[in-house]
Amino acid sequence: MELFVAQALNGLIIGLLYALIAIGLSLIFSVLKIVNFAHGECYMMGAFVSYYFSTLFGINPMLSVFLSMLVVFLLGVVIQYLFLRPLYTGAVERKDEYAILITFGLGVFLQNVAMSVFGPWTKKSPDFISGITRIGFMTVDNNRLAVSGVALLIMVALLVIIGKTFVGKALRAVSQDRDASAIVGINPHRMNILAFGIGVALAGGAGGLIGPIFLISPVMGILPGIKSFVIIVLGGMGSIKGAIIGSLLLGEIESLGSVFFLDPTRGLAYKNAFGVLLLAIVLLLKPTGLFGEKHVRME
Amino acid sequence: MRRYLLTVIVAVMVGVAIPLLLRAYWLHVAIMALFYALLASSWTMLAGFAGQFSFATMALAGIGSYTSALLAIKFHLPMWLGIISGALMAALVGLLIAVLVLRMSGPYLALFTIAFSELVRITLNAEYQFTRGDMGLTVPHLYATISKVPYYFTILILLACSLLIMGLLLRSRYGLFFRAIREHEEAASAMGVNIVRYKIMAFVISSFFAGLAGGFFAHYVGTLTPNSIMEIPRMGLVIAMSVIGGIESLAGAVAGAILVEFLQEYLRELEMWRFVIFGLALVLILRFSQNGLLYPIYQRLAAKRVEALSESAA
Numbered sequence: 001m002e003l004f005v006a007q008a009l010n011g012l013i014i015g016l017l018y019a020l021i022a023i024g025l026s027l028i029f030s031v032l033k034i035v036n037f038a039h040g041e042c043y044m045m046g047a048f049v050s051y052y053f054s055t056l057f058g059i060n061p062m063l064s065v066f067l068s069m070l071v072v073f074l075l076g077v078v079i080q081y082l083f084l085r086p087l088y089t090g091a092v093e094r095k096d097e098y099a100i101l102i103t104f105g106l107g108v109f110l111q112n113v114a115m116s117v118f119g120p121w122t123k124k125s126p127d128f129i130s131g132i133t134r135i136g137f138m139t140v141d142n143n144r145l146a147v148s149g150v151a152l153l154i155m156v157a158l159l160v161i162i163g164k165t166f167v168g169k170a171l172r173a174v175s176q177d178r179d180a181s182a183i184v185g186i187n188p189h190r191m192n193i194l195a196f197g198i199g200v201a202l203a204g205g206a207g208g209l210i211g212p213i214f215l216i217s218p219v220m221g222i223l224p225g226i227k228s229f230v231i232i233v234l235g236g237m238g239s240i241k242g243a244i245i246g247s248l249l250l251g252e253i254e255s256l257g258s259v260f261f262l263d264p265t266r267g268l269a270y271k272n273a274f275g276v277l278l279l280a281i282v283l284l285l286k287p288t289g290l291f292g293e294k295h296v297r298m299e
Numbered sequence: 300m301r302r303y304l305l306t307v308i309v310a311v312m313v314g315v316a317i318p319l320l321l322r323a324y325w326l327h328v329a330i331m332a333l334f335y336a337l338l339a340s341s342w343t344m345l346a347g348f349a350g351q352f353s354f355a356t357m358a359l360a361g362i363g364s365y366t367s368a369l370l371a372i373k374f375h376l377p378m379w380l381g382i383i384s385g386a387l388m389a390a391l392v393g394l395l396i397a398v399l400v401l402r403m404s405g406p407y408l409a410l411f412t413i414a415f416s417e418l419v420r421i422t423l424n425a426e427y428q429f430t431r432g433d434m435g436l437t438v439p440h441l442y443a444t445i446s447k448v449p450y451y452f453t454i455l456i457l458l459a460c461s462l463l464i465m466g467l468l469l470r471s472r473y474g475l476f477f478r479a480i481r482e483h484e485e486a487a488s489a490m491g492v493n494i495v496r497y498k499i500m501a502f503v504i505s506s507f508f509a510g511l512a513g514g515f516f517a518h519y520v521g522t523l524t525p526n527s528i529m530e531i532p533r534m535g536l537v538i539a540m541s542v543i544g545g546i547e548s549l550a551g552a553v554a555g556a557i558l559v560e561f562l563q564e565y566l567r568e569l570e571m572w573r574f575v576i577f578g579l580a581l582v583l584i585l586r587f588s589q590n591g592l593l594y595p596i597y598q599r600l601a602a603k604r605v606e607a608l609s610e611s612a613a
Binding site for chain 1: 350352354399403404405406407409410411413414415417418421422425531532535536538539542570571572574575577578579581582585586589
């Protein structure tokens with residue numbers, strides 16, 4: 001029972017981080033109508049930028065997470081402007097193919113840049129808050145508590161921005177109908193830039209937050225990238241609430257599944273396979289996701 | 300037709316002359332270049348012609364290589380038979396994938412195949428009592444000599460046969476069906492193209508050649524680890540080769556693979572930076588020249604030739 005509760009709590013914390021990454025991916029999908037195959041690499045960039053802010057410049061680790069979000073936001077703006085903008089100006093034929101290949105290529109590029117600049121070795125970011133806290137019969141690493149608190153904070157802030165502000169309304173309008181929102185005076189190009197920037201910044205923030213809990217490395221983004229695809233497929237492409245539900249679900253499935261697997265000695269080895277298997281099954285049974293609407297094809 | 304014959308003859312002569320000119324190290328590079336050429340051309344057939352953007356090529360090559368290696372180790376099957384069984388196994392798995400992804404398009408297909416690749420890689424790593432996982436599976440070599448020349452000719456012949464088969468297929472009406480499916484599935488279907496049959500066909504044939512390349516790789520290199528062959532970045536390298544060469548041409552894929560593999564060795568002192576260069580080249584070429592780098596050059600040369608011919612005729 002204790003093991004179950006401890007694992008469930010672990011799953012919840014990991015689920016919150018997945019949620020940050022997946023909301024970003026979902027936001028990008030709903031506004032730009034593309035799947036960002038470089039999303040995991042943006043998460044990785046966030047982790048390294050935050051690591052270097054706090055170790056090289058001695059900035060407070062928590063503050064450097066927010067600074068890294070800003071850096072990744074700017075990176076996203078540049079990527080969107082240089083490589084994704086042609087999708088919306090009519091400069092590319094076969095947009096689906098272009099969007100897949102260009103984001104995948106950017107992912108490979110970022111990963112190789114990280115290999116060259118940061119080196120292939122794993123690193124560990126400084127603690128947010130050291131020590132442990134006792135809750136009932138369990139002990140929890142303070143870092144994990146801080147991480148889940150901040151992740152929750154960022155998530156709520158984002159939901160408020162999307163739901164309550166004018167910019168959020170404009171983003172939702174563009175995601176529903178590009179042309180109609182252009183007619184009422186919303187600049188869809190600007191919303192593309194904003195959505196892509198915020199989307200990758202969320203992934204970058206998750207990367208910065210994971211630094212003190214797990215090790216960071218240039219290849220760290222591949223699996224979370226795939227998992228965030230799993231999540232948004234589970235939750236329905238483009239739905240933010242679905243992304244949150246899907247993330248918490250996947251976090252729990254992974255951390256409970258690896259302990260209560262049929263063959264516990266191998267559970268850990270297959271931990272990362274659960275999510276992928278889930279993705280394969282969901283795509284097979286309901287190619288548009290559990291809660292998703294019809295796939296929006298790019299025109 | 301005469302020009303084609305001439306090109307083929309020149310290509311064969313260059314291919315045969317290469318082992319005489321290169322030292323063992325560069326011969327190894329040449330062998331790897333031809334191995335990648337086979338993978339890149341099989342991906343080009345599936346993605347460039349049939350429009351099915353699958354990321355599972357390396358995983359299928361991995362399935363081919365592990366099938367062949369395990370058959371040789373556990374059942375002492377002759378290696379040639381093993382390589383063919385590996386290719387058939389890959390084709391079978393390709394058939395399975397094709398049937399499963401029939402309803403998916405674009406990003407969903409890409410997601411599914413990435414997920415599939417990771418599943419294969421994780422499983423092969425986890426079942427280490429069969430595959431020895433990351434410790435590496437030692438595989439018998441195809442030939443008893445340490446010379447690389449026989450391997451070179453083996454992969455050269457494999458590549459030539461595969462290119463011939465794929466080339467003939469793509470030049471036939473089936474190639475037209477593939478392209479029709481890529482351009483517009485519904486329209487193709489309305490014109491009477493059986494899209495289910497030809498999508499499956501493209502997947503199976505492409506997977507067969509990926510498995511063939513994988514089987515050769517296993518018995519050439521002699522050690523297999525799931526990560527070395529099936530990593531997503533390696534898939535990225537194959538795609539980069541195909542895109543640099545020109546995504547709609549088998550010859551382009553081969554040229555791209557040879558160019559990238561040789562550059563990669565030539566620029567070895569740049570260490571990881573050369574992959575940064577390839578990554579950058581991939582996105583820039585996609586952005587600014589969607590027909591690739593080599594194909595437009597070839598087209599321009601061909602256009603000049605036609606001009607010169609028509610001038611001399613006039």
